[in-house]
Amino acid sequence: MLLSARLFFHILRDTLVVLSAHDLSVVKSDRLLFDKLNFSVEQGGLLYVKGPNGAGKTSLLRVLCGLLDSESGEVNFKQQAIHSVSSSFHHQLVYFGHKxxxxxxxxxxxxxxxxxxxxxxxxxxxxxxxxxxxxxxxxxxxxxxxxxxxxxxxxxxxxxLWFKSSACLWILDEPFTALDTSGISLLMNKIADFLRSGGAVVMTSHQDLELDYPKQELVLEYRI
Amino acid sequence: MTPLWALFKRDLTLAFHQRAELIQPLIFFMLVVSLFPLGVGPNPATLQMIGPGVIWVAAILSSLMGLERLFRDDFQDGSLEQLLLSGSALPLVALVKVTTHWLTSILPLLILSPLLALFLHLNEAMYWALLATLILGTPLLSLLGAIAVALTVGLNRGGVLLALLLVPIFIPLLIFATSAVDAAALSLPYNAQLAIIGAMLLFALALAPFATAYALRVSQN
CATH class of the missing domain: 1.10.8 (Helicase, Ruva Protein; domain 3)
Known part of the structure; x- marks a missing residue:
């Protein structure tokens, strides 16, 4: 009984997972940025990627949205590899990069x-x-x-972010850069609304995130 | 269809905003061609002999000048990233970009060509042959150029490299195009040359968009 309840819980959890990474390694300019990275983001989940400059935050986000190829490992969107479902994945994704x-x-x-x-x-x-x-x-x-x-x-x-209503995942790379305080609070509210409506967010930021919402942190370290 | 149509309209709007940049290769084309009668003298026989080659070489060089516009801005401002993540089929995106590039940068060259034919004393038969080779051959310049631009877009200052990559590839086109006009000058049929250029165009049309799409994806790495 307990076992089946656990199994049920696991299955339920799996169906809620929007994006997951398995044993992800990324090499850039012959430098290993990170290896064997595992995490998953569920509906309504916020993954906050932290780390110093050069730790590979941007590269990680680019790998997650399929712009960059990883050295090994895979990224799954709703249990399927992103490259095999790229058109439906892209239909439900908003990526906001440095450019x-x-x-x-x-x-x-x-x-x-x-x-x-x-x-x-x-x-x-x-x-x-x-x-x-x-x-x-x-x-x-x-x-x-x-x-x-x-x-x-x-x-x-x-x-x-206001326009893509089909999105269930936002990948935001330093979204607060160059924004003033009113811009930051506008964006914070938008992110919180999106999370409450069941969207998943992966983001990086150098500012402290003053968001009244449970977040999952992923800390990348600078490797030589 | 709508996303591609939107892209087509956007690129035309952009071309309209960049009129000055588009006119430069056109003026370059005209100047190069008009230098030849001054340089080699106004003897009609000489001009007629070198005319088709001069127009074609000038067309190739001036098309190289504007070629970088194809993906450079989109790469630098990040529009390309958004395009890659839009879910549209990338080869079709590449094809639309090539089409607008041809319409905005190369079609004006074709429109100018009667004037230049006059500069170089081409007779009517030669001019029609020249126009036929230009119509069939210039899309090939855009299609192959797009691959090279997509490959070099991530490098800063890819301009000269682009020319070094592309000019050798255009040699067969140049040979068949000028030989068609030479045949026309002797009142011989030139269907064979046109057929070969047409075959090259169809081959490039079938494969170049895929190569360009692949190169664009690689450029993000």
Whole structure:
């Protein structure tokens, strides 16, 4: 009885796992960043990756979303290897990296409209205007992105988190960089809302995470 | 279809924003071709003899100039990452990019070509042959160029390397294209040359998007 309850619990736990890594090793420029890394993130789970510069946080996140190949080990999305289900995986993922992914010559509206269409999200232009207003970017919607400040550019890029409703996993690499305090709290709230609605988040940050939510920490060490 | 259509529209919009950058290779093309009548003298026979080769060489060189635009900006600002994670089929993305590149950077060269044919005293038969080889051959420049750009996009200053990689590959194209125009000058049929260029184009059309997609994925490493 106890055994079957345990088994049931394990199966239940497994179905809740959104992303898991098994024996993951990554080598970059002949340097082993980390090896035999194992972890999993469940629905509503927040994995907070910590470590000094050069420890491999960005590389880890890039491996998790399939941009970078790992030396060995595998990454599973809902129990299947990410490379075998890449289109459904990408449909449910938002990756936010160091590079904003915005073309400097196009306006915020053009950039975001293109992004939504490219990621097959049904978002109207009015919704984009609304979200940009929420992000305190009123009046800047139609300027080329290159004319905005660094923080404003980050805000435009972060608007994607508002648009991808099919996402159940966010991978955020230093999302707070260049944001002011109001931007940070806006983003914190958005992340908390997403987690409460059952989404999973993997993120790195050098700032302390003042988020009123249970988090799982993964500490990477700098290796020589 | 919508994601690809959106990409096509975005790239056309971008090209419109980068008009100045697009016009430069065009002016370069015109200047190079117009240097030849000044350099070798206005003798029609000489110009007619070197004309097709000059136009083709200038077309290849000027197409190399604008080629980097294909993926450079998208790589640097991170749009490429987002494109890779969008779930669209990457070979089709590459094909759309190549198409917009051809429409915005190379089609204007074709539109200018009658003027340049006039500079070089090409007769009508020669001009039609030249235009046919350009229409069939220039998409090949874009398709193969895309592979090389995707391969070198991660390197800083890949410009010269790009030329070194690509120019040797374009030699067969140059040979068949100029020989078609030479045949036309002698009023001989030149279907065979066109057929070979067409075959090269179809071959590249079938395989180059996959190679480009693979190279783009590797560029992220």
């Amino acid at each position: 904003a992914g915005l073309n400097l010559r196009l306006s915020a509206i053009e950039n975001l409209d293109f992004w939504c269409k490219q990621h097959e999200q049904n978002v109207s232009i009015e919704q984009i205007y609304q979200t940009l207003a929420e992000l305190q970017l009123v009046g800047l919607e139609e300027l080329p992105i290159g004319h905005l400040s660094a923080g404003q550019q980050r805000r435009v890029a972060l608007a994607r």
